[in-house]
Amino acid sequence: MGIVVVGTVAFDTVETPFGRGEHVLGGSATYFSTAASFFSDVSLVAVVGEDFPEEHVSFLQSRSIDTAGLQRIPGKTFQWSGKYGYDLNEAQTLDTQLNVLMEFRPDLPESYRDAEYLFLANIDPELQMQVLEQVRSPRLVACDTMNFWISSKPEALTEVLRKVDIVVINEAEARQFTSEANLVKAARAIISLGCKRLVVKRGEYGVLMFTADSVFAAPAYPLEEVFDPTGAGDTFAGGFMGYLANTGDLSDAGIRQAIVFGSVMASFNVEDFSLERMKRLEFCEIESRFKSFKALTSFRDIASL
């Protein structure tokens, strides 16, 4: 089977200079699984409260996402509220209400436990570890995290980072976690924990992927209209893992292509609030933007001068 993702399903209230989304569908597992569903089977592990409308579950199922692992428990769904200024690279969190997330004990349906690809989206590292332990022999495991866990649960987080193949985090988080201002040095420090690859997300500046002995740089797609960057990182990860699960090609060349597909998916997601752009996205648009990325980055080699 394809990908299992554990993360959050949330209600977001987001304000940007270009508009406002009130109590809209959000959460790391939501963005990830929606993006990944364009390429692969995805099964979701998350929790929601009694207030979570059936319409959102139907949307996920319409994308062929397996929601057998979506627990519904008494209480309210996790809520996040944030605001972006004209510099759309960083959100200011206005309010976080964990609600049912505090009671979340991931328990994977039996059918999930043979997953080949596992993504531990941004969530308490102790929960990430519980999920990791339930999947028998995944071919590839990747994880994300955030500044909150870096400062509040560094040991649990370090344990997770030691056990995954690919770490996907923001530039500022890489620096924060390693206390190292230079990104190349920060990357080396994280890779030395044991993962094979580190993918550093840099918002509108794109992505750098480090291995022990190589670096790959992919730009973000220059867009004239960016409405809402919420979920861009999770959408990137969903496109990235989705493409890997689709092709099964874990060579360096295959993984570089996956980075570009992740960037393509993120570039669409920021074009509208919540998952609105994903809802009307066609596969031919994905292929077309991949080709635009190729045109964006291509330059002629030299023989010698």
Add this chain to the structure above:
Amino acid sequence: MGIVVVGTVAFDTVETPFGRGEHVLGGSATYFSTAASFFSDVSLVAVVGEDFPEEHVSFLQSRSIDTAGLQRIPGKTFQWSGKYGYDLNEAQTLDTQLNVLMEFRPDLPESYRDAEYLFLANIDPELQMQVLEQVRSPRLVACDTMNFWISSKPEALTEVLRKVDIVVINEAEARQFTSEANLVKAARAIISLGCKRLVVKRGEYGVLMFTADSVFAAPAYPLEEVFDPTGAGDTFAGGFMGYLANTGDLSDAGIRQAIVFGSVMASFNVEDFSLERMKRLEFCEIESRFKSFKALTSFRDIASL
């Protein structure tokens, strides 16, 4: 003949978290011409005071830079003093002493007036215009500027931008000049003034080059040791124009290669204070790093999924 550059020759005092350079050789024309000299003939137009040591002139001449246009007049050489924190993308200016720069009236030696390539480095836009008017029929003219001229002489600067082929500026300056937060929109606004291409420098995030109907993205080279970013933008421009003058290839493919050579030169320059790295740079290192840029950015195309 090759390139003429007008700009500053200066004494810099620079402090970074990694060290301090006191009263070292600097200035936009110095960095530009040194980088360009690896690829092409360069002739320099600038002014220095009586305190400017012969040793620095000898260095420029050792790089085969034509210094016939380097005026020496009574007074002190232009001095800049600045400081960088761990975020090496932005300098904090501590002190600026214009000195002889206030008396500078560029008067090009007759041999300069047939230049094919002209670079108007960061200097008063009125002086940039005076130089532009003295060069008879350049094949390509490019210019740089800075926030100070954007706020103090916007009309004179706009006149310059209307008359050049390529504008090379920082990301923040592109936004400031156009009062437009979105970089793609800012680029369109600048190109609509009349230039053919806009090159936006983004420090450690590389470069974006816009034309009316295309964009090219080049990353900065990820370096483990960055000692001093001073002059990186001028060194980039020197490598860029130097390579164009070397090949004479002004096709889109040729200009993209030149962007990468500019990025290569900038990546070396930040590895040491002042022009120290340029002084010991070998051409084979430039070619080798160009190949590293190719490896850094390459990914496989897709046929279709």
